[in-house]
Amino acid sequence: MRHRSCLAAAIGLSLSLLGSSAWAQRSPGITDDTVSVGTIAPLSGPTAPLSIYNRQIDAYFKYVNEQGGVKMADGKTRKIALRLIDAAGQPSRAVSAARELVEQDQVFAILGVFGTNENQAIVDYLNAKKVPHLYLLSAATAWGADPKGRPWTIGFPPVPATQTAIFGAYLKQVKPDAKVAVLHANDEYGKDGLEGIKHALAGSNAKVVASESYEYTDTTVDSQIVKLAGSGADVFLNFAVGRPAAQALQKASEVGWSPLRFVETSTASSGLLKRLPSAMIEGVVSAAYLKDPASDRFKDDEGVKTYKAAMDKFFGAGFDPTAQPMGVALAEAFVKNLRELKTGQRSELMEIVRKVDKQENAFLLPGVTFNNASTNGFPITQMQIVVVHDGLLVPTGDIMTGSPH
Structure with missing residues (x-):
């Protein structure tokens, strides 16, 4: 009996050590629960x-x-x-x-x-x-x-190249001779967006005719929009993120600039776009990959x-x-x-x-x-073009794939 008790104790100790060993292999931040x-x-x-x-x-x-x-x-x-x-x-x-x-x-x-x-x-x-x-x-x-x-x-x-590849494909369908003006942040993301739309339009009759950048510390983007509005562009790629994107749409409306407008994906999906007056965002184009909870669909x-x-x-x-x-x-x-x-x-x-x-x-x-x-x-x-109609992002066409490179 003593032998069996010692054996059981030894097995229990071994299992305990095995458990401790397994525990020791875990990375920080994870426990049993x-x-x-x-x-x-x-x-x-x-x-x-x-x-x-x-x-x-x-x-x-x-x-x-x-x-x-x-x-x-x-x-x-x-x-x-x-x-x-x-x-x-x-x-x-x-x-x-x-x-x-x-x-x-x-x-x-x-x-x-x-x-x-x-x-x-x-x-x-x-x-x-x-x-x-x-x-x-x-x-x-x-x-x-x-x-x-x-x-x-x-x-x-979706990275800028993916977004702009899809924007470019759509633009070449609906406005093949487009003159595009771009607003973007003065960072890697914004610069990639500018280069991405240039690449997407290469070899077509559409082209980028003006671009302006902004810093995140800028209080407004009004001066940039005034310059872009004066460029003769009939398409505005608003690749700004967050509040500057909304400011850009507001200022464009104030100065009477009414090109075909594209908005960067995260701004469109955040709900920020929909906080602007419905008349101001009617017809804005973006691309979606997420379900729209406001859609009857x-x-x-x-x-x-x-x-x-x-x-x-x-x-x-x-x-x-x-x-x-x-x-x-x-x-x-x-x-x-x-x-x-x-x-x-x-x-x-x-x-x-x-x-x-x-x-x-x-x-x-x-x-x-x-x-x-x-x-x-x-x-x-993978994304789908969406166009704002009556305050909703309405899907247009099929799911498209844009190369991230």
Whole structure:
């Protein structure tokens, strides 16, 4: 009996040590019942209206937790603990926020950081620390351009080349002799947009005749719009992001400039566009890849119902029911990644993310999927042209694919 007792004790000790060993292999930020993640947003500052997407992420994770959490491939079900930090659109504050999330909070991953400049400020730090830097709320080409040099980083929205390829294809159909004026931020994203539309129109009779840039510290873009209006352009590519995009449309209306207007995707999908007078935005063109919760087309859609339920309960004050579910779409993609996680290691998470292809998502337009593997790190390359009519983004034509390169 003593022999059996000693044997049982030895087996118990071995199992305990085995469990400790498995535990030791996990990366920081994950326990048997919780996964800790962080995000960084402009809760204040000029791009504050677009922090709606980070707040969507927070609300959706709370909704997932209320449903019981995420069952992962190791058989355990975990809840997601999200820490959201305000960087006010300032790269220096994004750096301090990232350090706080990694070194103090010890999060498992950082998800959905908003802003090109903010992500540029933290990308090398997060890759050096080997912390997943996922589904950035920035459509800069850089996030997919160097998967070997930045293996821990992957973007989310369609990059400028994808957007402008689709805009250019549509423009050549409806206005083949277009004279295009472009407004863009003086950053990598904005410059990529300018070069992207030039490339998209190359070899056609349409061409870019004027461009103006702005700084995020500029209080208005009025002077830029006056110059563009005087260029003789009959098409305006408003590639500004957030508040400057709305200011540009307002100023163009004030000076009586009425070209065919295109608006950058994130601005159109945020709901910001719809806050302007309906007459001012009538006929504005953009491209969409997310379901529009304000459209009758999706009134009975299960994904949109889930989105509305999650936002109604957990978003809090200021929720815009017309805003498209960009934050929720990337949060759902992250949840699907977590479901495949077996070892709890950050490196395993990145392997899962990189292999994603033709992944369905309840919040993307029918026919649009996540395609990281086949695009080598550009998740969304499919979009559909939309035109504002009576305040709604009305789909036009088929789903189109735009090359991210």
